[in-house]
Amino acid sequence: MEIVFASRHESNPLEWVNALQQALPEHRVRLWDEGGSGRADAAVVWAPPAELFVREPGLTHLFNLGAGVDALLRMPDLPDGITLVRVEDGGMAVQMAEYVLHYLIRESRDLGRYAGLQAQARWQPLDDIDRDAWPVGVMGGGVMGARVAQACAALDYPVAVWSRSGRPVAGTRAFSQDRLADFLAGTRVLVNVLPLTDDTRGILSRAVFEQLRPDAYLINIARGDHLVEADLLACLDSGRLRGAVLDVFSREPLPSDHPFWTDARIQVTPHVAGASLMSLTVRQIAGKVRAVVRGESITGVVDRARQY
Ligand code: NAP
Ligand code: GLV
Numbered sequence: 001m002e003i004v005f006a007s008r009h010e011s012n013p014l015e016w017v018n019a020l021q022q023a024l025p026e027h028r029v030r031l032w033d034e035g036g037s038g039r040a041d042a043a044v045v046w047a048p049p050a051e052l053f054v055r056e057p058g059l060t061h062l063f064n065l066g067a068g069v070d071a072l073l074r075m076p077d078l079p080d081g082i083t084l085v086r087v088e089d090g091g092m093a094v095q096m097a098e099y100v101l102h103y104l105i106r107e108s109r110d111l112g113r114y115a116g117l118q119a120q121a122r123w124q125p126l127d128d129i130d131r132d133a134w135p136v137g138v139m140g141g142g143v144m145g146a147r148v149a150q151a152c153a154a155l156d157y158p159v160a161v162w163s164r165s166g167r168p169v170a171g172t173r174a175f176s177q178d179r180l181a182d183f184l185a186g187t188r189v190l191v192n193v194l195p196l197t198d199d200t201r202g203i204l205s206r207a208v209f210e211q212l213r214p215d216a217y218l219i220n221i222a223r224g225d226h227l228v229e230a231d232l233l234a235c236l237d238s239g240r241l242r243g244a245v246l247d248v249f250s251r252e253p254l255p256s257d258h259p260f261w262t263d264a265r266i267q268v269t270p271h272v273a274g275a276s277l278m279s280l281t282v283r284q285i286a287g288k289v290r291a292v293v294r295g296e297s298i299t300g301v302v303d304r305a306r307q308y
Helices: 013-023 051-055 092-108 113-119 143-154 177-185 229-238 278-293
Strands: 002-007 028-031 042-046 061-064 083-085 136-139 159-162 173-175 189-192 216-220 241-246 266-268
Touching: 002 013, 013 028, 013 278, 042 278, 061 278, 092 143, 092 189, 092 216, 092 241, 136 143, 143 159, 159 177, 173 177, 229 241
Parallel strands: 002 028, 002 042, 042 061, 061 083, 136 159, 136 189, 159 173, 189 216, 216 241, 241 266
Antiparallel strands: none
């Protein structure tokens, strides 16, 4: 196979090319250059240039370096027949779990307030935690969502998971798509780990926030376009939501004059909740390339109709 690596985001793409080449010595791996060779069978990509599909018409497989394929599916020249394969975990799920736990614990134990008390040299223990007052609802029970949910459940928070199928996630209550209202009614900390699709775009809206338990908290680590920004601000203003942590935004990087930067109720991080780790991701892709060459089926193939 000839495999081309094409990413507009990698600062050192040659590192990826070398790692892939080492993992697949029997294949040829090369860096995308504007001309293309016209001979590539597969591409490993993250935000690839649009010309890739024009210059490499023989591509049969596209290995995405991330879990979310929404940006790829929006590319106008993406050929219908090409098989899209996403990263399954790649070291991201445990990072997503860490991220959520960090903010969940900080909020539920009020740990942020101790900095203010320290500044005043005040020795003042705050209230004990009542975990039942902090039920967590995870939207999306896939590779990321299941790991996040189980990590919260392992610390004895009550956890519910909402997914299309309502597939069970051990230690949590599962809700299928048609039970959104029941799921929201029992949730105080809403964590979004859904893929961005036509069905889920704008799902984090006033209509959803208003069904949560009082004094609710939002953690969005999926995609910025899941969130209706004006609804978030309105629900923070009305007190319906106590705060939010946002890792992803409709425009990234978040513009420097965006109001989220200076809003004390919102914590902003720069799309870092989970990064695919090179060694694990390369090993996974190499295994799948070999399986494809042997004519075997592989996991992580995107269902174009479902958009994830
Ligand atoms: P996944 O394994 O495909 O899981 C997707 C989950 O969402 C599944 O449980 C699916 O239900 C559910 N779902 C899809 N559409 C739904 C709908 N309309 N209603 C209810 N549930 C729906 O995906 P993943 O690997 O967990 O990744 C999820 C997303 O996380 C990615 O798409 C990406 O946007 C985001 N992400 C962000 C970062 C970051 O750094 N911020 C890192 C990695 C991933 P079923 O189980 O029934 O199919
Ligand atoms: C990151 O956002 C991913 O989708 O992997």
